[in-house]
Amino acid sequence: MRIYRIDHVAQLVPDLDAQVSLLEKVFGFRAVSRWDNAEAGARGVRMEIPGSWGHAWLVLSPTDESSPLRTWLDDHNGRPGLHHVGVEVPDLDAALSELSSRGVKLTDGVPGKWAEASLSPPEHGPGVLFRLRGPGTLAMCGDDEPTPVAGSTVEGPTLGVVALDHICQAFLDRDELARWYADLAGFVQVWRTPEDEHPDMADLVLNIPGSSICWEVIMPRGEDSFIEKFYSRNGAAAHHVTFQVADWDAARAACEHHDINTFDDEEGVTDGAAWKHTFIHPKQTGGVLVQLFWEERPGVWVRSDKIPPVSR
Secondary structure (H helix, E strand, O other): OOOOEEEEEEEEOOOHHHHHHHHHHHHOOEEEEEEEEOOOOEEEEEEEOOOOOOOEEEEEEEOOOOOHHHHHHHHOOOOOEEEEEEEEOOOHHHHHHHHHHOOOOEEEEEOOOEEEEEOOOHHHOOOOEEEEEOOOOOOOOOOOOOEEOOOOOOOOOOOOEEEEEEEEEEOOOHHHHHHHHHHHHOOEEEEEOOOOOOOOEEEEEEEOOOOOOEEEEEEEOOOOOHHHHHHHHHOOOEEEEEEEEOOHHHHHHHHHHOOOOEEEEEEEEEOOEEEEEEEEOHHHOOOOOEEEEEEOOOOHHHHOOOEOOOOO
16 A cells, blocks of 8 residues: 555544634634535534645534534534544555455445544554545545635734644554554655654654655553553543744744643754744643744755664
């Protein structure tokens, strides 16, 4: 199975319009289309992410109590969150056959159009949901007949997002998950931290062929690791999403303007280039832990000062 590219990241919330407004005013996203599909049980808005051409952010909401999206919210105690990552594959039937041979069961889908499944190793339980579609089909979220919308005028400062940099997944063994994704879908490992660089974690990053969005895997180390605690509550789920910002001071000023608190500030220098990051709590983003990242020379942090990937 191969993935052409990531099409979108989908966020599920109970209040669609409030979330769209937040993403417009704070993150600077632009709504481009919306739909209300009672048959599919989904309402949604497709939004452009600044600097992430070809990758969109979808905000979804259930149409009624019988919707599968409502079931998902109920299963998560009503909490909004990251629902799935939408991707294109060259042959949907072949992809489904591959998943079946690996013991990966589908969680949703429309025959011949799209299918949904957790692409993490099934013996570890559910992980991040992916929705797969093949060539010639575009809709996979009830957006069969979307209506174009004119983006609203945004007054005041936004975070100055210039790209969706990466999606981060928690897992107990980074190398095991990296091998799984490489074998299943051709993900390519590009860097990894030394085992003992951090006292409570180790990580690595994978490139997804055809996508500018990377995939980070973080695993716990030592006692009382925050990743261990996250994993015990959520399993192999998405931990956070990282957006790169153009101007650090402007991004922090926008957070203050919108009464958004940040935490876990950190900064450093890699290969002579400064970088900084901070986090925004899911309670202020609609259920997704967001990392804001800035670097003096974009691309340096992910490419430099890392030990070479281990051949497996």
